[in-house]
Structure formats: C-alpha cells, structure tokens
Amino acid sequence: MIEVKDLFKNYGENQVLRGVTETIHQGEKVVVIGPSGSGKSTFLRCLNLLEQPSSGEIWFEGQNITAKGTDIDLVRRKMGMVFQHFNLFPHLTILQNIMLAPVTLKLQTKQGAEEYARELLEKISLPDKADTYPAMLSGGQKQRVAIARALAMKPDVMLFDEPTSALDPEMVGEVLSLMKELAESGMTMVVVTHEMGFAREVATRVLFMDGGNVVEQNTPQEFFSNPQHPRTKDFLAKVL
C-alpha cells in the first residue's frame, strides 16, 4: 500500500533520514520506535508529504506521490493523520471539527457529514460533546476527537505521530484503547510511539529506527524477546 524507496531528508547539513526503504502492506499495524532524533517522526511526516523528502520515492496505492505534478491534496484525503498536540481547530465545535474537511471538499452533504460525525462521536464515546469547543475537553478527549476527525475522511491508512506523548498518564489508556479498536477493525496503521505495551499488543510489525534508518524490524514477539542489533538491545534496555 505504501512503498518507500531510498528516502533521504536533510535539513541543511543535518541528515535526518538516510535512505529508508520500507513497504507497508494493507491491514498492517506498523509501530515505529526509536530514540529521539532517530528520524521516526520525520519518516512518518514524509509519508503524507508534510515534510518534503530531499530524495527518494514514496508510492501510495500504486501512485508515485513524490513525482512532480501529483495532486497531494487528493492523496492526503486517503491518509489520516493524528498529531502529538492534537491540533484540533479551537474556533470550531467538536462536530464542526469533524465535519469541516468532508464538507469543504464537497465529499458529503452537510447533513450526511453531520450524521457520520455523530456516528463517529458515538464510537469514541463522546456524543454529548458535539456542540462544545475543544478548549473544554481533556487531553485524552481531544485526541479521540482528532482521531474521529481523521476518520471522517474515510482514509485507507492512519498515521499516528506520538499520539499519547502530550497526554497526562491517566489519559493515555483511553486513546490507546481507541487505537486498538481501530486496529481490530482492520485499518492500516503506522504509529510512531513510545508506548511499548501498545507495540507489543497491537503491532503486526515493529520497526526500530536509529540514526535516520531502520536498524531492525520484526514481529513484536520476536522483536522484544530476541532483539538482534546492539543498538536495539541498548534502547530496549533503557525503555523496558
């Protein structure tokens, strides 16, 4: 579904990604872990071109989206993204947050979009918050709304950029369990996270990134019980 070929990303002198090549198949739940500065967030943000790669190719559903003349807006409709800091639109109500994109892009009528938005609010257990503003929600609730907002576009894949890193510890669980539900529903997911428990439980594959490349990858069982690379061992020793 997503094919990354020899992806490089530099910020001036600073090489953040050094030739990442990776394929993500439909239905996979890929969890990307690694120390900070390893390039994992940049890798994720390159997938929907929030970061412009310095070189290399990214193919999505058979289309080279790094090619000149690609309408990236059309591609992004199919790739939902969830951010560390939620990035809900503070001037809109929860319902309007979820409806904004489908209605603006004329993918749904206002009425249809509202029905679907309420359905999503039901799914994330916040139906009573439809007409409140983001400022009135807790961090965990905000992130659940952000997930619903991305799902409103009916994406083929969901990208999560450290979705629980900005949350108070007691709110991490509600977001992870929603993500788990989403995983069980068959969604293709790429998740950058520090939650090893989530990786162990939900991932179909774990990628360990360090120094701008994927150093090691495996099924979660193998990855956590039998790490091969010294840097993986070193990292796991620190976080587990």
Add this chain to the structure above:
Amino acid sequence: MQFFQKFYDVMLAKGRWELIVQGLGTTILISVCAILIGTLLGCLFALMKISKSRILHGIAGVYTTVIRGIPLATQLMIFAFVVFGPLGWDKLLIAIIGFGINSGAYVTEIIRAGIEGVDIGQTEAGRSLGLNRTQTMLKIVLPQAVKAVLPTYTSEFIALIKETSVASFIAVMDLNKAGDMIRNASYNAWYPLFTVAVIYLILTFGLTKLFGMIERRLARSDRG
C-alpha cells in the same frame, strides 16, 4: 444658565449646528469607508507578505515601508495635489482613498502578525485532511488570526477616526474643520473646540465599548 446661552450663541445659532452635523457625517463616512478599503488592502498585502513569491513579498514590503514611513498629512497632500488632484476628483473621495491606502499598510502588519501567530500545527492539520492552501487559510487560519488581532484591529480603527481630522489639510469639511470654521466665525475657541473634542471622545469611547462586547462574544470558544 450663562453657559447654555453662550453655548447656544456660539454653537447652535445661525445654523452652525448644521456644520457640526455635516462634519460629523463626513468624519464617519471617511472613517468607515477607509477602514473597509484598509481591511481589503490589508488582507491582500498580508497574504502577499506571507507568500513564497519574492516579487509579491517585495511589493508588499515596499507598500508598508513607504506608507508607514511618511507622515499622514504629507501623504494625504500628495494624494490630493499630485496623484489624484490633476484628475479633478472630489476632495472627499480623495480623502477616503488616501486614508484607506494609509490604513491598509497598518492593517497589513496587524493581519500578518495574526496569521503568523496561528500555530503551524493548525495548517498541518488542515493540509493533512486534504484541504488545499487556500481552504486551509480561509477555514482554519484566518478565522483564528482575525480573532487574535481583533483588539489591535479595533484600536487601528479608533486611531483612524482620530486621524481623519487631518482631512482639513486638503479642505475637506470634517468634524475638526467644522469646529474650526465655527471658531473663526464666532471668535470663540473654547466652545467649538471642546464640543468637537467631546464628540470625538464619545465616538471613540463608544466604539471601544462596542468592540469589547464583540471580543467577549468571540471568546466563547476559549473557555476551558
């Protein structure tokens, strides 16, 4: 009672009150039209300033630098006697355009600061949902920028109302000029000048209160 008699003689008799009313009307007309023009220009040039095109950015930079670097009275006289004068345009129209162009430069900076003050994550969230640049700007960034700059924007409008008194320089009969004419005709400075001052004060104070109410209504979504 002497005060009221005197006030009547100086300010109201011989149809002088009509001058004040007319002048006030002109002041309001110039202010409202100029802020509308200024807002349009301000939005346009602010977008140019944040655009990636060096040419657009440069044009907007020249505009704000030149307009903000020259005294308003000088600018207005240039508009009246050099730029539009030879066309034989009405002085009132020239004043409206002149104040509009002037205000636009300040509004440009206000709006630019507002847009740049909106967290980049908002743009990223919009773009990641498939909205294009324009849709993201219109639906997500601008509404937040407008709300953030409203206090500065309203003080710009209030400053503009006061600055329109400079219109007297090109012989437009605004509120300030009306007071001045009454001063000349009545040989009394106290009554006309204080009357005019009080009217300006009521205008600006009233607007400050009004805008304050609007801001509080817009702040609804901020309550945590």
